[in-house]
Amino acid sequence: MSVEFDTAEKFAAYAHPERLVSTAWLAERLGQPGLVVVESDEDVLLYETGHIPGAVKIDWHLDLNDPVVRDYIDAEAFAELLGSKGIARDTTVVIYGDKNNWWAAYALWVFTLFGHEDVRLLDGGRDLWIAEGRPLTTETPTIAPVEYPVVERDDAAIRAFKEDVLAHLGKPLIDVRSPEEYSGERTTAPAYPEEGALRAGHIPTAASVPWGRAAAEDGTFKSRTELDAIYRGEAGLTDGDEVIAYCRIGERSSHTWFVLTHLLGFEGVRNYDGSWTEWGSAVRVPIATGPERGEVPAR
Amino acid sequence: MIDTMDASLPARLAETREDFLALGVRDRLQLLLDFAGELPELPAHLRDHPDLLERVEECQSPVYLFVEVADGVVHLHATAPPESPTTRGFASILVQGLDGLSVDEVLAVPADYPQSLGLAEAVSPLRVRGMTGMLARIMRQVRDRVAA
Numbered sequence: 001m002s003v004e005f006d007t008a009e010k011f012a013a014y015a016h017p018e019r020l021v022s023t024a025w026l027a028e029r030l031g032q033p034g035l036v037v038v039e040s041d042e043d044v045l046l047y048e049t050g051h052i053p054g055a056v057k058i059d060w061h062l063d064l065n066d067p068v069v070r071d072y073i074d075a076e077a078f079a080e081l082l083g084s085k086g087i088a089r090d091t092t093v094v095i096y097g098d099k100n101n102w103w104a105a106y107a108l109w110v111f112t113l114f115g116h117e118d119v120r121l122l123d124g125g126r127d128l129w130i131a132e133g134r135p136l137t138t139e140t141p142t143i144a145p146v147e148y149p150v151v152e153r154d155d156a157a158i159r160a161f162k163e164d165v166l167a168h169l170g171k172p173l174i175d176v177r178s179p180e181e182y183s184g185e186r187t188t189a190p191a192y193p194e195e196g197a198l199r200a201g202h203i204p205t206a207a208s209v210p211w212g213r214a215a216a217e218d219g220t221f222k223s224r225t226e227l228d229a230i231y232r233g234e235a236g237l238t239d240g241d242e243v244i245a246y247c248r249i250g251e252r253s254s255h256t257w258f259v260l261t262h263l264l265g266f267e268g269v270r271n272y273d274g275s276w277t278e279w280g281s282a283v284r285v286p287i288a289t290g291p292e293r294g295e296v297p298a299r
Numbered sequence: 300m301i302d303t304m305d306a307s308l309p310a311r312l313a314e315t316r317e318d319f320l321a322l323g324v325r326d327r328l329q330l331l332l333d334f335a336g337e338l339p340e341l342p343a344h345l346r347d348h349p350d351l352l353e354r355v356e357e358c359q360s361p362v363y364l365f366v367e368v369a370d371g372v373v374h375l376h377a378t379a380p381p382e383s384p385t386t387r388g389f390a391s392i393l394v395q396g397l398d399g400l401s402v403d404e405v406l407a408v409p410a411d412y413p414q415s416l417g418l419a420e421a422v423s424p425l426r427v428r429g430m431t432g433m434l435a436r437i438m439r440q441v442r443d444r445v446a447a
Contacts, residue, residue, distance in 0.1 A: 044328070045335065045388065046382065049384050061422075062421075
């Protein structure tokens with residue numbers, strides 16, 4: 001049972017318009033059976049300060065990451081989490097969050113690892129909803145738990161590991177971090193905490209396209225034309241390219257993965273979630289510094 | 300009440316720790332949110348001089364600190380935006396726990412105090428690191444003020 005798509009004109013230009021809903025669309029459908037709204041933020045307390053009525057909270061760190069191994073939760077844990085949030089396998093899930101849907105896109109990507117079919121983002125996220133004066137509540141919804149099947153995670157299609165990236169060198173890579181991290185001046189985003197990488201720079205040949213460039217002033221995604229100019233124009237991607245995107249821990253690059261896959265229609269885009277905190281500390285992997293992309297190293 | 304486990308911990312910080320540890324993980328979030336709401340406004344002389352404030356780089360959200368020392372007493376001010384409630388909560392715990400203490404008392408606070416609040420399970424260890432960075436910067440500013 002899937003909720004109808006948002007047929008807004010802006011979305012029609014994207015490759016997969018069914019992956020986005022507008023704030024107006026959502027406002028009209030709150031509480032509709034078969035629809036669950038999920039808030040996923042960088043700041044773990046924002047949901048408690050007020051959220052979209054009926055929305056449930058899923059935290060990227062506390063809920064989606066394995067507490068011990070650096071990996072995502074397993075099939076049993078995912079099934080338990082979603083069931084406890086009232087999400088069934090055929091539920092339409094709309095995810096929104098702070099900071100241009102940065103963490104919302106990360107949650108959507110993890111849902112996709114488990115093959116949850118109908119998962120969409122709220123264009124403009126939390127900030128646009130609030131800016132438009134739409135309702136918020138601090139009331140936690142009463143959720144009737146449902147059964148969610150235990151479905152194994154399929155990492156192969158949209159997730160890249162370090163070995164995959166090494167084998168991929170020579171094909172397009174997109175580094176979505178800040179220019180300072182790309183050039184090697186620093187290992188963390190300006191004003192962000194040190195997450196531990198021993199070397200600074202980027203993976204040789206990666207193009208630098210900071211993730212936030214895909215967002216407009218109001219936090220919505222830029223238009224198809226604008227996005228094509230950035231990724232096909234400046235970054236030089238062409239149809240048929242296999243692309244790997246990375247950042248520092250894989251969150252910002254989930255946002256770019258969403259743009260490339262669902263808005264621009266590239267197939268086989270993978271997110272390297274080990275990203276710079278792995279690559280920048282791994283032994284004997286090639287690194288380039290400075291603003292230039294660098295060369296594919298000789299093997 | 301003196302914390303027998305850690306005699307150097309100021310009373311207010313010890314109390315805050317007991318309050319957090321007495322709660323389940325979900326309620327700790329709520330208490331942190333209460334702290335966020337209690338962060339005092341900046342005094343006028345700092346509101347007009349944002350240049351005096353020091354940015355805490357370890358925090359994911361913009362948070363600014365300012366330490367004053369007058370007659371051996373530490374006064375601590377901090378500000379963070381409302382859309383960053385976790386960061387505001389961290390700052391508020393430290394402002395309420397340290398403001399008005401003597402220089403020696405502040406400098407005796409263990410650097411790992413933030414890790415002892417049981418917040419790692421509630422907000423993640425990575426986020427708690429922001430609070431550890433905040434405390435380190437406060438102590439450094441106190442030392443700078445005393446040396447000046």
